Amino acid sequence: MFSLTGRTALVTGARTGIGRAVALGLAEAGADLVLHGHHDDLDEVEAEVRKAGRRAERWVLDLSDPGAIPGAVTALLAKRPIDILVNNAGIIRRAPAVAHSYGDFREVLDVNLDAVFLLSQAIGARMLDRGEGKIIMIASMLSFQGGLNVPAYTAAKHGVAGLTKALACEWAAGGVQVNAIAPGYIATGNTSSLRADPEREPAIRARIPAGRWGCPEDLAGAAVFLASRASDYVNGHVLAVDGGWLAR
DSSP: OOOOTTOEEEESSOSSHHHHHHHHHHHHTTOEEEEEESSSOOHHHHHHHHHTTOOEEEEEOOTTOGGGHHHHHHHHHTTOOOSEEEEOOOOOOOOOGGGOOHHHHHHHHIIIIIHHHHHHHHHHHHHHHHTOEEEEEEOOGGGTSOOSSOHHHHHHHHHHHHHHHHHHHHHGGGTEEEEEEEEOSBOSGGGHHHHTOTTHHHHHHHHOTTSSOBOGGGGHHHHHHHHSGGGTTOOSOEEEESTTGGGO
């Protein structure tokens, strides 16, 4: 039920952090991988996928240029179908709302929301033609909360949660499941400044019932579940993997 043998997964932002952990988790479950990166610096994760016995290829694309996405997806799909799409790539810009530049706001939305829609639209259309497919969004605790000094990121992640539900409503009857994972506070590059803050880091950790920050590998099992037949009747769900943060 959880096997992904014979499936091909595209994971955006696969070089490090959550994207890398999810890609390796899918590979270990049997999937072949298309590894997306902003730059062609995917040697290590590609080698790890191959070490797991799965095929891997790279797909280099700048997701901050929405106009380039449809054509790039068409070229990619001409070579192979994508059975599983994991929309993980994202950026963050930190500044108080009164000082947050519109340029930074727009750049975050371009990558974290617009690109997610365009990838889902283009790849989802082919999935609907085949009558099956899995799309997994990477949401956030800031899909539910407001946060501090991250107005663009919060707006984008609220949008990702809404887009997940909207696409699920339209595509569930066509055999395509669209769901999201909302990571809690995970030790990645995006949270390095928080983990280095002598006041905020212990305050955040103290509120997590699990008593620790998550690691990227904590997301892999949830991704395998949402990518597999085990989740065929799960639609439009935002699954929190947060150590209990939202429960407190």
